[in-house]
Amino acid sequence: MAILAPILIGLVYVLLSSLIPDRHRRRFNAVLVGGAGAAYLSGGALGPWEVAFCAVLTYVAFRGLDSWTFIGLGWLLHTGWDIVHHLKGQPILPFAHDSSFGCAICDPVIAIWCFTGGRPVWAWRRVDAPPPGVPG
Template identity: 65%
Template sequence: MTILAPVLIGLLYVCLNAFIREPHRRTVNAIMVGGAGAAYLSGGGLGGWEFPFVALTAYLAWRGLASWTWIGIGWLLHTAWDVAHHLKGAPIIPFLPASSHGCAICDPVIALWAFTGGWSVTDLARRWLPSASARDATAGTPNAGSTTRTS
């Protein structure tokens, strides 16, 4: 459960993003990377290193406004920060000791999705099931799919 739940949370995050249309989806996710970079700041588990990390993720978020690749890089960098915090014993949620561990599993799921270009779930379904989208497109036309010929 310590692995499955974070993966499911990452997938839920990806699915919920289907409700945000482009170009806003990328903007929202760039903001999320910037926010994730500051998530550990109040705990200060890694001391003064927290400040340069926030600056770096802010830069990645800014670059992410124009590129999904930078958003993916930001999530992978946050994964490494999660691991460091987990090993140091300073979890992202102070009253949940394994929260940084879970975050380190969840974040790469989001990063992989960002590296695909941040497609919505419906976009992915259309790409993987092209016949279904073609069938839906012709469903409203008269005699669509009919094999009989009228002359």
């Protein structure tokens, strides 16, 4: 369940994000990945590295305003930060010991969707839909 639940959370995120109109979906996801960069700031387990990571992810999120690839990269960077925090023992949710572990599983699910262009999931089933990466 510790692995299945985060995967399901990632899939639910993708499904709900697919409901956002195309013209807003990428920007919404860029803002969210930027916010994820600040998720560990209050814990301060890694000292000034927390601020440095936040700055890096802010830049990646800014580039994500125009690029799904940068948003996917941001989620993968956050995955790495989740792993560091899980190993260091400073979870993203202080009351849930394995929350960083779960986040490290959930984030790549979202990243994969971003690398495919963040298209609505129901568009993948349409026969006449262009393949991922091809403007439709």
